[in-house]
Amino acid sequence: xxxxxxxxxxxxxxxxxxxxxxxxxxxxxxxxxxxxxxxxxxxxxxxxxxxxxxxxxxxxxxxxxxxxxxxxxxxxxxxxxxxxxxxxxxxxxxxxxxxxxxxxxxxxxxxxxxxxxxxxxxxxxxxxxxxxxxxxxxxxxxxxxxxxxxxxxxxxxxxxxxxxxxxxxxxxxxxxxxxxxxxxxxxxxxxxxxxxxxxxxxxxxxxxxxxxxxxxxxxxxxxxxxxxxxxxxxxxxxxxxxxxxxxxxxxxxxxxxxxxxxxxxxxxxxxxxxxxxxxxxxxxxxxxxxxxxxxxxxxx
Amino acid sequence: xxxxxxxxxxxxxxxxxxxxxxxxxxxxxxxxxxxxxxxxxxxxxxxxxxxxxxxxxxxxxxxxxxxxxxxxxxxxxxxxxxxxxxxxxxxxxxxxxxxxxxxxxxxxxxxxxxxxxxxxxxxxxxxxxxxxxxxxxxxxxxxxxxxxxxxxxxxxxxxxx
Numbered sequence: 206x207x208x209x210x211x212x213x214x215x216x217x218x219x220x221x222x223x224x225x226x227x228x229x230x231x232x233x234x235x236x237x238x239x240x241x242x243x244x245x246x247x248x249x250x251x252x253x254x255x256x257x258x259x260x261x262x263x264x265x266x267x268x269x270x271x272x273x274x275x276x277x278x279x280x281x282x283x284x285x286x287x288x289x290x291x292x293x294x295x296x297x298x299x300x301x302x303x304x305x306x307x308x309x310x311x312x313x314x315x316x317x318x319x320x321x322x323x324x325x326x327x328x329x330x331x332x333x334x335x336x337x338x339x340x341x342x343x344x345x346x347x348x349x350x351x352x353x354x355x356x357x358x359x360x361x362x363x364x365x366x367x368x369x370x371x372x373x374x375x376x377x378x379x380x381x382x383x384x385x386x387x388x389x390x391x392x393x394x395x396x397x398x399x400x401x402x403x404x405x406x407x408x409x410x411x412x413x414x415x416x417x418x419x420x421x422x423x424x425x426x427x428x429x430x431x432x433x434x435x436x437x438x439x440x441x442x443x444x445x446x447x448x449x450x451x452x453x454x455x456x457x458x459x460x461x462x463x464x465x466x467x468x469x470x471x472x473x474x475x476x477x478x479x480x481x482x483x484x485x486x487x488x489x490x491x492x493x494x495x496x497x498x499x500x501x502x503x504x505x
Numbered sequence: 506x507x508x509x510x511x512x513x514x515x516x517x518x519x520x521x522x523x524x525x526x527x528x529x530x531x532x533x534x535x536x537x538x539x540x541x542x543x544x545x546x547x548x549x550x551x552x553x554x555x556x557x558x559x560x561x562x563x564x565x566x567x568x569x570x571x572x573x574x575x576x577x578x579x580x581x582x583x584x585x586x587x588x589x590x591x592x593x594x595x596x597x598x599x600x601x602x603x604x605x606x607x608x609x610x611x612x613x614x615x616x617x618x619x620x621x622x623x624x625x626x627x628x629x630x631x632x633x634x635x636x637x638x639x640x641x642x643x644x645x646x647x648x649x650x651x652x653x654x655x656x657x658x659x660x661x662x663x664x665x666x
Contacts, residue, residue: 226509226526226572249570256529256568257549269526271573296562320639321617323550325562326569407638 224259225268231275232356235383238270240358244380246270250292250331253323272383280304286388291330295342299324308389310349310397310417314341320407330384333369336376339410339432341401343370347437348397348415348429351389357382370436394420396500398493401431402485404476411476412485416493418501424449426497428490433471433482440465452498462491511575515540516584524571531555531566534581542582542612546641553640556613557581563617582612585619595619595657604653606644613640618654626662630655 227246229235239246245267247255258264277292280303287307289298298304298315305312318324318332318341332342333353346353347366354363358381369377378384401413413431426449428440444465451457466487473479508523515538524533534543534557543566546554550565557566558580586593592600595615605611614637621628621636628636633654634647642650 224527226570249573252568252570252573253550253565256570259527260529260548260567269570273573316635320551320553321620321636322553322556322563322565322568322639325559325564 224266226271227268228271228274232272232383232385235270235272235275236356236358236381238268239383240381242268242270248272248331248334248383250334251294251323251327252331253319253327254331254335254337282307282391283388285391287391289329289387289389291328291384291386293329295319295324295327295329295332296321298329307391307393308345308349309395310392310399310415311342311345311389313397314345314399314401314415317341317401317403317407317410329387333387334376334378334384336370336374336436337409338370338373338434338436339413340437341399341410341413341431344413344415344429344431344437345399346387346389347439348417348427349389349392350417350425350427351387353384354386354388355382356385361385363388367439372435390419392417392419396420396497398497400489400493402489409476412471412482412489414486414489414493416490416497418497420501423452423501428465428494430465430469430486430490432476433469433486438469441468444468448494448498453502455495458491458494458498461494462487465490509572511572513538513571513574513579514577515579516581522571526570526572528571529567530557530569530571530574530579533571534566534579540581540583544609544612546609551639551641552610553613553617554610556616556640558585558616558620561620563613563620580616582615585616593619594660595622595654598653598657598660599650602649602653602656604645604649610640610642610644614642614650618650618657621654622658622661626658628658633658 227238247266247269249269249271277290280289280293280301295315295318332340351366352363353369357379364377371377396418398416401410403410410432415429417427419425426445430438445461447457447461466483471479471482508525511522511524513520520538522537534540543557544554546552548567550568555566556563560577599605617640633651
């Protein structure tokens with residue numbers, strides 16, 4: 206009834222979602238505004254997940270704090286890390302020579318984020334804060350052992366990617382905190398692999414597998430699975446033991462991949478049953494482990 | 506709800522509009538400024554019928570609030586190719602290959618493909634498919650669209666060489 210009355214009063218095509226729109230000119234501004242709204246406001250970055258959610262009436266924030274006016278830098282290298290300012294758009298990541306050189310896994314995976322329009326608007330900080338368990342950037346940042354820099358009323362703190370993602374669309378960010386950037390260890394000479402299975406090209410991943418093997422330390426091999434849990438899942442070290450002990454043995458890769466697949470408990474959904482997802486994880490993890498360890502062997 | 510006064514630059518012209526915060530750029534271009542070449546589709550950034558160029562890059566007008574577009578250059582299909590003048594060579598390529606049937610997706614296809622041609626003139630067929638994956642067409646089955654864009658790229662390459 207009330208909805209009909211609203212529609213009669215507002216003949217516009219889209220019924221009002223009623224939010225205050227506020228611009229932040231600096232990250233400090235954004236933090237102050239977040240504090241004022243006491244958890245009722247959302248940060249508007251690229252808007253490629255948030256605005257569809259508002260359009261579909263799945264979210265009802267009292268205010269949107271637009272951080273797009275905040276001046277931002279290009280990705281840069283600092284103290285052995287590649288730094289991605291939070292407002293770095295996916296299209297910048299995809300064409301950045303610096304990212305290709307120091308984070309080739311990210312450079313590759315980012316081309317599978319959404320479509321070209323999503324990549325032109327979507328941002329690194331936005332994708333991480335949205336914390337979709339199928340997201341490519343979250344999985345890759347976790348696989349590369351990145352840390353997320355956040356600003357709040359009490360100042361700056363850094364959160365390892367492994368502690369940042371809590372559950373579906375939920376992060377370790379406090380009510381007054383906003384992501385300002387990401388730091389990734391330089392991974393120029395490393396071996397890596399990425400594969401995602403999608404029902405439709407550009408859709409959310411049914412399952413994604415990211416593998417990163419640092420050049421200097423093969424024991425630092427990291428495997429991250431997307432789409433199989435409530436957050437990107439870093440595979441426990443002991444599950445990788447077979448390949449670490451026998452990196453040249455294809456059977457070891459098979460054994461590890463099978464164990465990894467058996468260890469997860471994905472939900473059955475429209476994209477596939479739990480068994481189907483476990484099967485996909487087994488197949489693609491095995492292939493990527495063989496590829497990445499093969500590359501590492503050749504580079505050595 | 507409070508309305509904000511905006512100065513939007515669309516197709517090289519300035520438009521003064523009063524908009525509610527929650528009006529998307531699509532709402533304002535289509536409903537307030539009467540631009541039918543920006544179309545309502547999925548309203549979640551997936552289908553590509555509301556594609557416009559924002560400072561030269563394709564974006565979904567349905568996932569951008571109009572208040573965010575102030576200070577930026579917006580170009581719609583009609584700003585890219587004036588309908589009172591000769592069709593753009595890419596439009597001719599679409600016509601020659603039957604790449605436009607009902608026409609609903611065509612504006613978005615053209616803007617996205619022309620941006621690809623500017624950015625990567627050497628794009629392969631696979632690149633074209635990758636770039637256009639976010640523009641849905643329910644008529645053509647896509648082959649004729651990819652053909653048309655490929656022909657246009659080759660034609661440009663020939664023209665420049």
